[in-house]
Amino acid sequence: MTESSEVTSETATESAAGASDAGTSGMSKEEIVEKIRAVMVDFFELDASEITEDSNLVEDLDIDSIDTIDLMIEMRKHLDKEIDDMALLDCKTIGDVAEVISKM
Amino acid sequence: MPTKRALTASLPAEQRTSLRQLWRIAAAGVSYVLFALGGVLPAFYSLLLSVAPLDTAVKQQKLRRLIAGLCRFYIGLMKFLGLFQYSITDLPDQTTRGHVIIANHSMLIDALFVLGYLDNVCCVVKASLATNPFTRVPVALAGYVTNSDPKLLETATHKLAAGENILIFPEGTRNSFDLQLEFKRGAANLAVIAGAPLLPVLLLCRPRALGKGEKWYELPAENLQITMQCLPAVQVENCIDTTLPRPLQYRRLTSHLTNLYRDAISQAMSR
Numbered sequence: 001m002t003e004s005s006e007v008t009s010e011t012a013t014e015s016a017a018g019a020s021d022a023g024t025s026g027m028s029k030e031e032i033v034e035k036i037r038a039v040m041v042d043f044f045e046l047d048a049s050e051i052t053e054d055s056n057l058v059e060d061l062d063i064d065s066i067d068t069i070d071l072m073i074e075m076r077k078h079l080d081k082e083i084d085d086m087a088l089l090d091c092k093t094i095g096d097v098a099e100v101i102s103k104m
Numbered sequence: 105m106p107t108k109r110a111l112t113a114s115l116p117a118e119q120r121t122s123l124r125q126l127w128r129i130a131a132a133g134v135s136y137v138l139f140a141l142g143g144v145l146p147a148f149y150s151l152l153l154s155v156a157p158l159d160t161a162v163k164q165q166k167l168r169r170l171i172a173g174l175c176r177f178y179i180g181l182m183k184f185l186g187l188f189q190y191s192i193t194d195l196p197d198q199t200t201r202g203h204v205i206i207a208n209h210s211m212l213i214d215a216l217f218v219l220g221y222l223d224n225v226c227c228v229v230k231a232s233l234a235t236n237p238f239t240r241v242p243v244a245l246a247g248y249v250t251n252s253d254p255k256l257l258e259t260a261t262h263k264l265a266a267g268e269n270i271l272i273f274p275e276g277t278r279n280s281f282d283l284q285l286e287f288k289r290g291a292a293n294l295a296v297i298a299g300a301p302l303l304p305v306l307l308l309c310r311p312r313a314l315g316k317g318e319k320w321y322e323l324p325a326e327n328l329q330i331t332m333q334c335l336p337a338v339q340v341e342n343c344i345d346t347t348l349p350r351p352l353q354y355r356r357l358t359s360h361l362t363n364l365y366r367d368a369i370s371q372a373m374s375r
Binding site: 064066067070071 | 293351
């Protein structure tokens with residue numbers, strides 16, 4: 001499912017993923033995974049150790065399509081790149097999400 | 105001349121039970137056939153409405169009223185045929201608007217009660233109904249949304265803002281036992297994003313019947329008693345911290361609603 005621009009997260013935790021807005025230029029996939037992990041710990045109350053590159057979004061982390069969009073809205077605040085929500089809807093694992101972001 | 109009651113009363117208890125069960129199965133069969141035939145009525149009415157010089161909103165309202173009337177007719181028919189008794193309590197007034205209506209889902213005919221007795225209800229229907237030649241026009245004219253619509257959340261949010269009530273069964277499918285209550289987050293997602301209140305509807309059938317995987321003729325020998333009770337509306341801001349990130353709000357609200365139903369069902373069972 002998609003949402004309109006008016007359906008935006010206004011309550012996102014600003015501290016998630018640290019205060020860095022350095023973007024993904026020159027960032028390794030592992031560094032992007034680390035940023036995703038930080039946001040997800042705050043957003044979904046997950047244990048950081050549960051979130052690995054191989055973690056399946058739906059089966060392991062109970063993240064659905066609406067969560068993915070909220071996650072991306074928050075990631076945009078911390079990375080200096082536009083992130084296409086639709087491209088992320090096909091992602092199965094955290095590694096897939098990091099891969100898509102790194103190529104944008 | 106002996107009456108039917110006198111004749112059956114003279115039969116042994118086992119035969120009386122078996123005759124009654126045969127009657128109930130026949131009555132259920134008649135009800136389902138009439139239900140299938142009655143499905144043509146909204147389709148036919150939709151075709152008439154589609155060419156009528158009326159505003160889309162008026163057409164939608166007229167069709168929803170017909171669907172509500174049909175649902176009440178089927179409920180009355182099944183009661184008349186002796187399939188169940190029912191009671192409906194705490195219905196909200198007709199001015200209830202912009203609510204996410206949620207209901208637990210244990211039996212095949214749950215939607216008949218909600219659509220029949222609550223006003224201005226928009227359903228989220230299976231995608232196949234929007235392409236089926238018989239249901240395509242009624243689904244579109246009634247303003248129902250399909251679960252495969254990529255803009256489902258956006259559309260539902262607009263409908264709530266316009267005063268329509270959106271019906272969601274949070275369990276997604278019929279449960280296997282009353283306290284199973286494995287709620288998905290869809291209803292909470294919508295309520296949080298739209299900032300809409302929820303109207304919880306409690307539906308119970310004693311003994312359980314018409315459940316998941318059961319055939320229409322697999323009816324318990326005991327008389328069925330169905331109850332529909334509307335619980336007080338839930339204001340999102342009164343039960344969760346709305347300053348939390350939205351994904352946490354979805355989860356907290358889903359958990360709150362699950363507990364609300366668990367308490368209400370446990371209370372009803374203990375009566």
